[in-house]
Amino acid sequence: MDPDAGEPPAGDQFLTVERDxxxxEAGxxxxxxxxxxxxxxDPGPQAGWEDVEEITMVSTTGFLALCDGGYNPVHKAxxxxxxxxxxxxxxxxxDRSSEDKKPRFLIQVIPGQRTGAEPAPPSATIEDSEGPLLVRTSFTxxxxxxxxLDALDEAAQKHHAPLTVIDNPAYTGHTPAQITARIQRDDEGWPATTLVLIADEQALASAEYPVLAVNNLPDDDDAPFRITLAAASSLVVNMELSNTDFREWVQGVDADGIYREEHY
Known part of the structure; x- marks a missing residue:
């Protein structure tokens, strides 16, 4: 993983290690x-993957990067x-052996050695969750x-908004379409989750935490909009109680595209 350090390891095992x-093996x-x-x-191993393996390596240069099959850096970070x-x-x-799907990988690079302690429980996944979701997509x-999360806990204590938090690096950078595509549906096509809030880089960059609200109701094509975390609990509560529909909230955004008014 340091393209300037020695020879890369050879072998056909899933993971093969040498210094640096x-x-x-991509499959x-x-x-x-x-x-x-x-x-x-260490965020712990993540659920929802076909294969999960880990190995210990030593970096002598202090630089590690993802390289392609030709040992050229793909990401310079x-x-x-x-x-x-x-x-x-x-x-x-x-999907390492799939003929019609792109293989998917989540690679975690964690300082330190394996301690032998029990790993942290797997993070919640979109695929196994139901009800309103708050999905984190930015981990920087x-x-x-x-x-x-502190602000969310405070709001939940006041308004009891039912919301499942998905804090899983597997969804880093996911778009609204990628997230809703992962939500389970029943035999009649009804989704397990009809409302998604996304905590992306833009949401985390503001003290108001303007998360992106996404309507996942079947046959609805309302555009996502941003809503402050303070107002998001009222959105969740009213949508769950069917007191309002998503489009009414879209129409109430301020000039900067963010909804701020609370309704309880």
């Missing part, structure tokens, strides 16, 4: 893979967040995310 390198699919990267503290030293590389994979602002 981990080789990931037999001819499609270009979709890779999501995570670097930082340095994944070695703790500089030189030992890292756990945990790789999640699905951990302090802002923590403050958002």
């Amino acid at each position: 390198w981990v080789r990931v 037999s699919s001819s499609e270009a893979p979709i890779v999501t990267l995570y670097a930082g503290g 340095n994944l070695a967040t703790a500089g030189t030293g030992t890292y756990v590389i945990r790789v999640h994979a699905s 602002q951990p302090q802002e995310w923590a403050r958002l």
